[in-house]
Amino acid sequence: APARDLPAGTTLTASDVHRVAVPPSAVPSGALRKAAGHTLAGPMRQGEPLTDARVLGDALLHGYGPGTVATPVRIADPDAVRLLHPGDHIDVLTAPTPETPTSTQQPPDAPAGTAKLVVSDVPVIATPPADDDNPQEGALIVLATTRPQALTLTTAGPNLSLTITTR
Structure with a gap:
């Protein structure tokens, strides 16, 4: 068990954990x-x-x-990612970046600058620590998705900014 509260992304050392005596019936499945x-x-x-x-x-x-894959996704706003925890369910949306022509990323009837839903109601399974040296790069999260959702997220395009809403 952790010897103190630990943030996501911590690589555990011997000083981070200690043994806890529990009855054999209370040991959870998969205990390390x-x-x-x-x-x-x-x-x-x-x-x-x-x-x-x-x-x-x-x-x-x-x-x-079965069929669930771990999908890493870079979200534009690292501060929004700091609000997430494993187990949260989110929607991922795209928004055009200033350097991308609107016609290449939005349906023809969508107003310029309209956000578009990419995937809905997907669980967060990991929130690796953000790179505080490069906040303009966004922050990484890992989602549990189907293979088609993973493909949709991957092809959302490098010219689009991804954002989230929580459920």
Whole structure:
């Protein structure tokens, strides 16, 4: 269990965790025996059980069903990303950037500058730490999506700014 509250993206060391004695029946499925070297997918509270689903790796997708993929998405506003936590459900939208002609990214009947829904009601599974040295680059999040949703997000285009709304 974490020895203190830890932020998302922490690479665990021996001093970050301590053993907690619990009855065998209370040990959660996927409990980690060795935590050092694992990276937290989201923030954790002191004393919270540390399982494979709380660290970056294949276990992030457990419980989301077959066909679910982990999709990294760069969101334009790092401050908006700081509001997110694993388990939150969000919508991802596009907005045109000033250097992109509107006609290439919006339906013909959409007013100039109109945001467009890319994917709806997708869960956040990880919020890696933002690069505070390059806030203009946005911030990365990892979403649990279907393969078609992942393709839609990937082809949203490098000339579009992605933003989010929470549910």
